[in-house]
Amino acid sequence: MADDEQLRTALVEDLDAGFEAVVRTHGDVVHAVARRTADRPADAEDLAAEALLRAYRALRGYDARRIGRLDLRPWLLTILLNTARNDRRDAARRPRTDGAADPPDRPSPVPGPDERAAATDLRERLAVLVAELPVAQRTAVVLRHVVDLPVAEVAAVLACSEGTARSHAARGLAALRARLTPEETS
Amino acid sequence: MTDSLLEDLRDLAGPAPATLAERVVDGWVQVPGPLGDVYAVVGARGVRLLRTAAYAGELGTFLEDYRTRHGRPVRPAARPPRGLLPALRGTGPGPALDLDALTPFAREVLAVTARIPSGQTRPYGWVAREAGHPKAVRAVGSVLARNPVPLLVPCHRVVRGDGDLGQYLSGRADKVALLEREGVELDRLADLAASGTRLIGSDTTGVVCLPTCHHARRITTAHRHGFASLDRARAAGYRPCRDCRP
Structure with missing residues (x-):
């Protein structure tokens, strides 16, 4: 590398x-x-x-x-x-027109009920929850915590201050914790 | 204390598929062909561009032109794509082609052209009809003049309706050389064109063919009859050949 x-x-x-x-x-x-x-x-x-x-x-x-x-x-x-x-x-x-796309009335990638039901293991379930976050929180969580970028880089990509980047990521994390059931976060 | 949520989030990152780099960076090769060396640019889905070195000029100019026109990086490829060398020797069906950048009409014209057998020719109007747009004869000429993969899609086998060989993207001399190499009897075709003969029929089978069709070439002199048009042949009781579909 x-x-x-x-x-x-x-x-x-x-x-x-x-x-x-x-x-x-x-x-x-x-x-x-x-x-x-x-x-x-x-x-x-x-x-x-x-x-x-x-x-x-x-x-x-x-x-x-x-x-x-x-x-x-x-x-x-x-x-x-x-x-x-x-x-x-x-x-x-x-x-x-190729029949491959979802109806385009959803601005964010919220998975359908079938995908929720199939999300049995934790990683799939977590991926679904991340996908359901509002765009700013999702992007901040992905950049900061999934691919592990430093806050300064997250802020550069989001074109915001480091404080704002931190707060988007923190609110995203809090939302994820709230939606995970207790036995999975213990 | 470790935070399991943070660990789980990091697990959502995986390596990119091994194919990502080859989908982004195309490869080039220089290999021998029937008219001397050719340059070919190959993407992940197949050959994207092929030109004879004699026509394209310096390799560096050819590659820079590709980068500018297509906005894609191109690097030396480790080896030619499977099928390229046999196709250029005339001994194989050819490599995969990536023609996604073309219009659907252009792709259909090239698909029809690719089915013309070696050693045979077809008129531009025939390609237009087979591609489902019988009136788009000039448009067929435009598509073939810009064929991104000549030799692999044999646009040299498409000739004018009056029997003249017509033009070729790297010059008429190349078209003559390629057809002669495939055994097309250009002198005989010129004589037929001069006498206004467009089709050849056999009075033993009652079938009429384009002059280069392998069925037409088997007709002996005593049974061979020339026609100026399909209508005339039909009026004389002949039916069109199912292989060359005049």
Whole structure:
């Protein structure tokens, strides 16, 4: 795994080779956030790939100085969350015709009754509860606690103060604790 | 004291599928083909672009043009995709193709073109009809002129309705060379075109074919009859061949 300084140098030297290294280094975190942000888990890889390609297109227009200042992980995650938001908006505007999409009248990815019933083991149940959080809390919990970003990075991705980021994450955690049944939190 | 909720949340993060990197970063190869080396760009779903080196020029220019047009990174691939080399030698069905960036009409035109057998030719109008848009003859020409995967989808086998070979994306000379290599008798086709003969029928079977159809090539001189149109052939009691569907 390369660190960000090496990645930035690689991007300036050879954009495509450097970008492949960026994907190998940060692909897991981008995918993990996509997995917990996409409306349907099956879309996570599509969403992650689309966001990474958007990042590549942006990088093609950046000069060496701008690349040298990039904080890669929060920058990629910002692009991912924007991509997810645009996808949700597009899906709401024109329903997919391939029969694969849910009715687009739900702004947040709330699982249906079947998925609730199937969520027998704790991880599935927790994933469902995370998906049910309001967007700001969900995003903060995913960034801070699922992929374990420092608060400063969570704030950078959410474009808010560290205090606000902390409070979104804390309220999300509190909501999760309240909804988990006692035997599961003991 | 450990907080089990925080541990459980961290368990919700898993590694990305191994396919993510190859879905984002395409690979290129340079391999021998029937007109000299070709460059090919391959994505996770198949070959996305193929050009002869003679037509595309320097590799660096070709790759930079791909990155600009498609907005996708492309790196050297470890090996050619399965099926590419046999297809370029003319001995295999060919690699998977990724034509998702094309319109449905363009994809259908290429799918129809891909079914034209080696050593045979079909008119643009025939492709238009088979693709379900019989009037879109010029549109077929436009799609084939921009074929992202020539040689793999053999657009060199599509010719003008009057028997002339017509144009080719990397020049008419390449079209002539490819058809000759497949054994198409270009002199005979030129003679037929000059005499206004579009179809060949056999008076023993009562079937009429396009001139390059393998059934037409088997008809002996004594039983061979030329026709200027399908209507004329029908009027003479012939039915169209079920294989070449004139």
